[in-house]
Every structure is written in C-alpha cells, then in structure tokens.
Amino acid sequence: MSVQIALFGNPNTGKTSLFNHLTGSYEYVGNWSGVTVEKKVGRLRNPHGQLIDLPGVYSLNPLSRDEEVVSRFLLTESFSSIVNIVDASQLKRNLQLTVQLLEYGKPINIGLNMVDVAENRGHIIHDQLLSKLLGVPVAPIIARSGKGCDKLTNNMSHIDSHKSSLFKIHYGAIIEEKIEQIIELLPDNISLSKRWLAIQYLERNNTVEAYVSHIADEDILNPIYKQAEELIAKEQNGLSVRQYIYQIREQFIEEVIQRVSEVSETNKRTATELIDNIVTHKLLGLPLFLMFMYVIFMLTFDWLGSPLADMLDGLIAGPLTNLIEQGLTLIGASQFIHSLILDGIVAGVGGVLVFVPQIFILFLLISFLEDSGYLARVAVVMDRIMELIGLNGKAFIPMIIGFGCNVPGVMAARTIEQPKERLLTILLTPLMSCSARLPVYALFVGAFFVKQQAFIVLSLYVLGIVVAMLVAKLFSIVFFRGEQSVFVMELPPYRFPQLLTLWRSTWEKGKGFLKKAGTFIFAGSVFIWLLTYFGPTGIAEQMDDSFLAVIGSYIAPIFSPLGFGTWQASASLMTGFFAKEVVVSTMNIIYHAPNTESLQGMLSQYYSPISAISFMSFVLLYIPCLATVATIKKETASTKWTLFSIGYALVIAYIVSLLIYQIGELFI
Known part of the structure; x- marks a missing residue:
C-alpha cells in the first residue's frame, strides 16, 4: 500500500542527506540554513510510497516564505505520518519543533541525527528513554553516511498511520481553558487536531490564524485571544501568550534533556571552534575568503581548467568537425545545410562546450566549500559589511548561490524573513557573476590576460559584489529607509565532504549548463546563424550585409564610449539577454572562428585590453537573462519590480563600463 510520509527538521540537521538515503533520489545538499525552499518528493525504497521533503524550519510559526510552505502543508495536504530529523548535538533547540509536531497528532518517527558530533562534544543521548518520554520511535542515525537509517526505515514500515499521537503538554489553567473554548467553536467535520489548531491560533501562527478564522466565528475567537493575553500578562509579569507557551515548552524540553542526556565535562576545544577563530576573525575573515576564491580561480583557469578546455x-x-563535414559530404548535403551545421550549430554550441571543464571544476570547488561548512562562515564574515548597507549576512547566501546560477539564487531569497531584505536580495542577486558568464570571461582573459586569468576573473566577481553592496545602500536609503535588520544563523560543524555527495552536487549544477547547451543555445545558434546568412536583399554575400549586422549597427553607437562600438559586440550583447553563454555562440558564428584560439586572435583586432575589461564588466552587470527575469517576476509577483530590475541593471552596467574604459584610457 502506497504511503506518503512528510520529512520535517530544523535547517542544517541533515534533512536533505536523509532524504537521499531513504529515497535514492538526489536533492541539492548545502551546508547552511534554508537550502531547501520548496517541497520535494522522492519515491521511498521501503516502505513503498513517497517521502515529502519540506523546508527546514525552527518552528511551525512562519517568519519567511519557505516556512509558510510547512504550515500550509500541515493544514491542506494529506499524508500518512511524519519523519522528524533531530540534531542530537543541538537537542534543546530541535525539540521545539518536535513538540509542535507531536501536538499535531500524526504518527511520528524521530531520526536522532549527528550522534557522532554530540559524542565528540561530550553529549550521550539515551535514545530509548527519549522514545519512552515522547511516546514515539527514536532511531539514532548518521544521515551523511547512512548509519542507522535501516532502523529508521524499519520504524517507518511498522508505524500505524491510523493511530493518533496522545502527546500532550499542560499549559496551565488559563491557556487550557482558552484552548477548550476555541475547540468548541471548531466544526466537527475537520480532520485536523482541534487542540493543535487552538494552540497554534493562540501562538498567532498567521497561516493557522487565517485558517481557523475561516472555519469559526472570528468575532468570538478574537475576544478569547485578547482575554488570554490580558490574563497571562497579568499573571506572568507582562509575558505574551506566545512567549508563555514557548516558556512552558522550554521547561518540558529541559526536563526531558536532563533525563535522557549525559554530559561529560571537557575542556577540549573542537576543531570547528579552532578553525572558526581564524576564518571568522574580524580582520582575517575577508582576506581569507578572497584568498580561497583566488585559489579556486587559479585551479579553474590556470592549473586545471585551461589545459582541459584546450x-x-x-x-x-x-x-x-572533420567527421561531421565528411558525413555531410557523404550524404550529399547542400551548401546551405553544410553552413548551417558547421558555421551555425558546431561553431555556436561547440564554442560554448569547450568551457565545460572550467565550469565543472568551478562547481566542484564551490560544492566542496558548501558541503564543508565554510560558506556559512562567509555569511557571518560578510554580516559586518552587509549591516552597513541595510542587509545582513544571511542575504549573502543567495548571492553565493547566484555564483552558480542566478535563478536558484533569486529563489533562495525566500529564506530571508524580512520582506524588505528579501526584495533587496532578489534585486541584487543578478549582479552576481553566474556560471553562464564564465565562457565570456574565459574567452577574453585567454585572449588578453593569459598570465593574469585568475586575478582578472576574481576581480570581476568582486566587482559584482561591490556594485551590489553600493546599490543595496542606495536602495535602502531611497526605498526602504528605517527598516531594521535581524541576523540569526546557525554554524554547522566542519565536515570533510563525501566524494559521492560532491559529484552529485557538481553534476546537478553542471547538467543544467549541458541541458542549456543542447536546447536553448542550440536553438539560439540556429537563429543567430540565420540572421547572419540572410539580409534585407536576400542571402547576405558579406556578414556586414546580414540582418544581424543591420540590427547591431543601430545600437552600436551607444557602446562607442564604452570601447566596443561595433555591430558585432552589440549583436552579441542583444542575444546574451536570452542566455549569457549565447554571447560566445554569437561571436563564434559572426567571426567564422574554427576554434577558440582563432576567435581569441580575431578579438584582439577589435578590442584593446581595457575595452575587453569594459566588455566583460558590462556582461557581468547588464540585464538578467530571460530565465532570471521570469524568476524575479514569480518571486516578487510584481511587474513593476521586474522591469525595475532590468532597467537599473542596464544603467549600472553602462556607468561602470564607461568609467572603466574612460579612466583606463587615461592611464593605458
């Protein structure tokens, strides 16, 4: 019989790793708070059914958009039971969510994860006693390696999905009376636990509050809540009902922890603490981050990437190319087909595919930093700077994700609690240098900066960050003046990434690039070639007579002050709106370059080193690609902000490139 089981847990508890072990399906595994921002579904190996991976949350009371997914899921979706993954090394904080899930009434299995980390910190958790006190099965596990997952799977197979949880905390006479009053107002035909709904209503869970107000008389509900607030404030020295309920849960959790855990006194400092003293140091943190990024780019462009790309x-x-040409000759293909395939498809798609090794190396190294736990520290280091511009360190995480692709970077802004910071992060993330821009950088630095490739590319990444921060400060003053920022983030322990996890993470990022090359860039290359093959008078004898040249010539004068006022550059930038990789495809087709080395040689005739930097800076900052624009529209639900993201990026790109070229010309 097929079942549906929901997977809940705090951020950074190994929830997604457990999902992979239980289903065999891969979901992106990061090492910071909030990497899963949507419901994910995988097919369980045993028992047969589906496992639903929900966003990591600390509480059922939603603050950010991804947390709303959890509350709405509990209210509206049908499922058999719950798997709650709990970090044994952070038991007190994790059990807050567990208690709320127990009150929900569905059968629960607990996976007590990171027992090895807890033991290293001197904490021994007696899982059988914890199971007895909570009234649910508990299985100690290490999700990263899969140790103990067999026992958890066995518990999941034998749980009675029709048996409701009898778990109950007594919240004192005042709250219990109000709970009963709310329960009496709720209709009998609902399948949800009335007690859970009443408690969440009193806690002011906005999602539950809207649901309860819809099915019960709001005119009666509100006075019940207000009376509870007045009585609790009077009895508990000004505490709100929400604070009081949290306090009662906290007392229960502390009693449980005292009974189930043994703590050995140890003065031994963990490796994580020792490393953090260095990498999060207020003076050393940022230089170390830049040093790590420089090493990454040296590996990507100089030590490994370039030889493989060549x-x-x-x-x-x-x-x-010779094989394809011989095949076309053998089947008697026309000159038109010859040119379409060789000058259009092979030149366009092949010109981008040559940079696949560099892109995969970059993804591999970034995945290593993610899974090791280091990038969470980068958010802490950057918080000191981000605070000056009206954001906090957590907003830097979507920007880091944007280094891979701006689309998931924009989506990751859902994890940010404050609406102002969420919108600002969405607007700024497209300024981060995504992997799609990497072929453009590789092409130009290989032509003009052979010995400084890593430094130039790192400078472009830093430029994107600096511009984003300056823009954030401006927008904070103009649009969001006076709003406060709050930064709370958990730092996971350092771990050496598993090879399989690294490969999966790298492949998940890289396959999107390959898929784009096989579909979007393929179609774009054909379209661009057709624009170069035909002109206003028919078949273009010369490239300068083609439709693409005509279109590019109209806007070329605009870019003359930036150092690249040719129709070829203008045409490449226009097609780059659809996908930044298409800039390289377009150049390969326009210049009829047989290989990357030849194209780089041709570019030296049209660009100087300073105009090359100006062009790369413009590609870095100008309008987001089509997929990113669509994602911004979806995430902001606003046409106004979507158009604004396009317009301001164009203006910023033009100003920055203008300054780079004009100032550079004075000194070079």
Whole structure:
C-alpha cells in the first residue's frame, strides 16, 4: 500500500542527506540554513510510497516564505505520518519543533541525527528513554553516511498511520481553558487536531490564524485571544501568550534533556571552534575568503581548467568537425545545410562546450566549500559589511548561490524573513557573476590576460559584489529607509565532504549548463546563424550585409564610449539577454572562428585590453537573462519590480563600463 510520509527538521540537521538515503533520489545538499525552499518528493525504497521533503524550519510559526510552505502543508495536504530529523548535538533547540509536531497528532518517527558530533562534544543521548518520554520511535542515525537509517526505515514500515499521537503538554489553567473554548467553536467535520489548531491560533501562527478564522466565528475567537493575553500578562509579569507557551515548552524540553542526556565535562576545544577563530576573525575573515576564491580561480583557469578546455577545443574543432563535414559530404548535403551545421550549430554550441571543464571544476570547488561548512562562515564574515548597507549576512547566501546560477539564487531569497531584505536580495542577486558568464570571461582573459586569468576573473566577481553592496545602500536609503535588520544563523560543524555527495552536487549544477547547451543555445545558434546568412536583399554575400549586422549597427553607437562600438559586440550583447553563454555562440558564428584560439586572435583586432575589461564588466552587470527575469517576476509577483530590475541593471552596467574604459584610457 502506497504511503506518503512528510520529512520535517530544523535547517542544517541533515534533512536533505536523509532524504537521499531513504529515497535514492538526489536533492541539492548545502551546508547552511534554508537550502531547501520548496517541497520535494522522492519515491521511498521501503516502505513503498513517497517521502515529502519540506523546508527546514525552527518552528511551525512562519517568519519567511519557505516556512509558510510547512504550515500550509500541515493544514491542506494529506499524508500518512511524519519523519522528524533531530540534531542530537543541538537537542534543546530541535525539540521545539518536535513538540509542535507531536501536538499535531500524526504518527511520528524521530531520526536522532549527528550522534557522532554530540559524542565528540561530550553529549550521550539515551535514545530509548527519549522514545519512552515522547511516546514515539527514536532511531539514532548518521544521515551523511547512512548509519542507522535501516532502523529508521524499519520504524517507518511498522508505524500505524491510523493511530493518533496522545502527546500532550499542560499549559496551565488559563491557556487550557482558552484552548477548550476555541475547540468548541471548531466544526466537527475537520480532520485536523482541534487542540493543535487552538494552540497554534493562540501562538498567532498567521497561516493557522487565517485558517481557523475561516472555519469559526472570528468575532468570538478574537475576544478569547485578547482575554488570554490580558490574563497571562497579568499573571506572568507582562509575558505574551506566545512567549508563555514557548516558556512552558522550554521547561518540558529541559526536563526531558536532563533525563535522557549525559554530559561529560571537557575542556577540549573542537576543531570547528579552532578553525572558526581564524576564518571568522574580524580582520582575517575577508582576506581569507578572497584568498580561497583566488585559489579556486587559479585551479579553474590556470592549473586545471585551461589545459582541459584546450584539449576539448582541439577535439571539437579537429576530429569532430572533420567527421561531421565528411558525413555531410557523404550524404550529399547542400551548401546551405553544410553552413548551417558547421558555421551555425558546431561553431555556436561547440564554442560554448569547450568551457565545460572550467565550469565543472568551478562547481566542484564551490560544492566542496558548501558541503564543508565554510560558506556559512562567509555569511557571518560578510554580516559586518552587509549591516552597513541595510542587509545582513544571511542575504549573502543567495548571492553565493547566484555564483552558480542566478535563478536558484533569486529563489533562495525566500529564506530571508524580512520582506524588505528579501526584495533587496532578489534585486541584487543578478549582479552576481553566474556560471553562464564564465565562457565570456574565459574567452577574453585567454585572449588578453593569459598570465593574469585568475586575478582578472576574481576581480570581476568582486566587482559584482561591490556594485551590489553600493546599490543595496542606495536602495535602502531611497526605498526602504528605517527598516531594521535581524541576523540569526546557525554554524554547522566542519565536515570533510563525501566524494559521492560532491559529484552529485557538481553534476546537478553542471547538467543544467549541458541541458542549456543542447536546447536553448542550440536553438539560439540556429537563429543567430540565420540572421547572419540572410539580409534585407536576400542571402547576405558579406556578414556586414546580414540582418544581424543591420540590427547591431543601430545600437552600436551607444557602446562607442564604452570601447566596443561595433555591430558585432552589440549583436552579441542583444542575444546574451536570452542566455549569457549565447554571447560566445554569437561571436563564434559572426567571426567564422574554427576554434577558440582563432576567435581569441580575431578579438584582439577589435578590442584593446581595457575595452575587453569594459566588455566583460558590462556582461557581468547588464540585464538578467530571460530565465532570471521570469524568476524575479514569480518571486516578487510584481511587474513593476521586474522591469525595475532590468532597467537599473542596464544603467549600472553602462556607468561602470564607461568609467572603466574612460579612466583606463587615461592611464593605458
């Protein structure tokens, strides 16, 4: 019989790793708070059914948009039971969510994760006693390695999905009376626990409050809550009902922890603490981050990436192109088909594919930093700077994700609690240098800055961050003046990433690039080639007579002050709106370059080193790609802010490139 089981847990408890072990399906595994922002579904190996991976939350009372997903799920979705993953090394905080889930009334299995981390810190948790006190099965596990997951799976197989939880905390006479009054107002035909609804209503869970107000008389509900607030404030020295309920739960949790845990006194400092003293140091933190990024770019462009890219370029431009050409001749293909395939598809798609090794190396190294726990520290380091511009360190996480792709970066802003900061982060994330821009950088730095490739690319990444911060400060003053920022973030322990996890994470990021090359860039290359093949008078004898040249010539004068006022550059930038990789595809087609080395040689005739930097800076900052624009529209639900994100990026890109070129010309 197929079942549906919901997976709940705090952020950073290993929830997504457990999801992978139980289902065999891969979901992106990061090492910071809030990486899962949507409901994910995987097919369980045993028992047969589905596992629903929900966003990581500390409480059922939603603060951010991803937390609303959890409350809405509990109110509206049908499922058999719950798996709650709990961090054994942070038991007190994790049990707050567990208690609320127990009150929900569904059968629960608890996976007590990170027992190894807890033991290293001197904490021993007696899982059987914890199971007895909570009244639910508890299985100690290590989700990263899968240890103990068999016992958890066995518990899931034998749980009675029709048996409701009998768990109950007594909240004192005043609250219990109000709970009963609310229960009496709720209709009998609802399937949800009335007690849970009443408690969440009194806690002012906005999602539950709206639900209860819809099914019961709000004119009676409000006086019940207000009376509870007055009585609790009078009896508990000004505490709100929500604070009081939290306090009662906290007392219960402390009693449980005292009974189930043994703590050995140890003065031994953990490796995590020792490393954090260095990498989060107020003076050393930022230089270390820049140093790590520099090493990453050296590996990507100099030590590993370039030799591999050259090998792939030689394969595509040599044996593969010759094989395709021979095949076309053998089947008697027309000159039109010859040109379409070789000058359009192979030149366009192949010109982008040669940079696949560099992109995969970059993804691999960033995944290593993510899974090790280091990037969470970057958010802490950046918080000191971000606070000056009206944001906090948590907002830097979507920006880091944006280094891979701006689309998930924009979506990751859902984890930010404050609406102002969420909107600001969405607007700023497209300024981060995504992997789609990497082929453009690789092309130009290989042509003009052979010995400084890593430094130039790192400078572009830093430029994106600096511009984003300056824009954030401006927007905070103009649009969001006076709003306060709050930063709370858990730092996970450092871990050496597992090779399988690294490969999966790298592949998940990289396959999107390959998929885009096989579909979007393929179609774009055909379209661009057609624009170069035909002109206003028919078949274009010269490239300058083509439709693409005509279109590019109209806007080329605009870019003359930036150092690249040619129709070829203008046409490439126009097509880059659809996907930034298409800039390289367009250039390959326009210049009829047989390989990347030849294209780089041709570019040296049209660009100087300073105009090359100006062009790369413009590609970095100008309008988000089509997919990112669509995501901004979806996340903001606003056409106004979507159009604003396009317009301001164009203005910023133009100003920055203008300054770079004009000032650079004075000194070079």
